[in-house]
Amino acid sequence: MRSEFDAAEEHLAALIAHTRTYSIFELFAARITLHNAHLAHALDHGARALECYRIAVRLAGADNFVALSARAGEIILLMGMQAEGLIPNEPPVNKKEVTSVAKACRGMGGTLEAVGHVLDALVSPEILKAKQHLKASLELASRSQDNHLRAVTCSQLAAGLGAPPTKDAPGILPIVGNARLSLWVGQKFLELYRRAGKDARAEKQAAANQRLEETVKVLAVRDINVSRPIPL
Numbered sequence: 001m002r003s004e005f006d007a008a009e010e011h012l013a014a015l016i017a018h019t020r021t022y023s024i025f026e027l028f029a030a031r032i033t034l035h036n037a038h039l040a041h042a043l044d045h046g047a048r049a050l051e052c053y054r055i056a057v058r059l060a061g062a063d064n065f066v067a068l069s070a071r072a073g074e075i076i077l078l079m080g081m082q083a084e085g086l087i088p089n090e091p092p093v094n095k096k097e098v099t100s101v102a103k104a105c106r107g108m109g110g111t112l113e114a115v116g117h118v119l120d121a122l123v124s125p126e127i128l129k130a131k132q133h134l135k136a137s138l139e140l141a142s143r144s145q146d147n148h149l150r151a152v153t154c155s156q157l158a159a160g161l162g163a164p165p166t167k168d169a170p171g172i173l174p175i176v177g178n179a180r181l182s183l184w185v186g187q188k189f190l191e192l193y194r195r196a197g198k199d200a201r202a203e204k205q206a207a208a209n210q211r212l213e214e215t216v217k218v219l220a221v222r223d224i225n226v227s228r229p230i231p232l
Contacts, residue, residue, distance in 0.1 A: 008039050030059035030066045037073055046081050050074060063104050065112065071101050072115050079122060095123045114140035183212040 012035055019025040019032070037052030053074035060067035075098055081087045098119055105116030117137035124130040186209040193202035 005039065005043060012036060012039065030056050030061075030070075033059060034066055034070050034073075037070065041073060041077060046077060046086060049077055050081075050087075053077065065108060068101065068105050068108060068112055069115075072105055072112070072119060075101060075119065076122075098123045111141075111144060114138075114144070183209060183216055186212055 012032065015028075015032060015035075016025070019028050025032075033052050033056040037049050037056055040046075040049035040052055053070045056070035057067055057074065060070060075093060078087070078090065078093050082090065082092065102116040102119035102123075105112040105119065107113075108116075114137040117133040117140070121130040121133035121137070124133060186205055190202055190205045190209060193199075193205055
């Protein structure tokens with residue numbers, strides 16, 4: 001989806017219309033709802049994203065790719081929202097459940113394997129163990145050219161859970177994926193560059209952060225098409 005949110009909404013609307021026209025919507029309902037969750041998550045519409053993730057889990061049924069993707073997205077979103085005190089009525093995320101989902105994700109291989117390592121890192125009580133999980137996730141994400149997942153992993157590394165990213169990881173982050181996430185990661189990298197006395201890199205990162213701030217301001221006034229109900 002990158003940052004082309006208008007195009008993403010148009011494609012989702014067309015997909016929903018097409019599947020309903022040919023009476024095959026139920027076959028793809030779980031995956032379509034998951035895409036809606038990802039779009040809402042990227043636009044920082046937490047409540048809608050959370051609802052879509054949970055519906056996608058129910059529609060997908062067993063622990064298949066869609067169900068695990070939705071469950072992982074729900075967990076990560078919940079942890080972020082709870083950390084910011086946005087959903088005080090939600091019970092805390094169960095660490096055993098996170099570990100269980102992480103194990104299932106790793107068993108899927110590919111992108112979900114990398115996601116599983118991120119989940120393990122988030123609940124790991126040991127910094128070194130968390131570092132190992134994040135490095136494994138970064139390696140898998142880099143190998144699959146998944147820039148968004150690389151940004152997620154780098155955000156945790158920059159937060160102090162591990163070493164600086166490897167040479168395969170993005171240095172000055174481009175404006176792709178979730179702009180808010182990229183800005184947060186960029187700010188962390190800026191702190192690291194300044195602390196290390198890397199003035200040239202710090203200057204470039206500051207310029208990139210400024211562009212990201214402008215993008216975030218645009219997103220702040222852009223609203224998701226909430227008039228379209230969650231596809232059921």
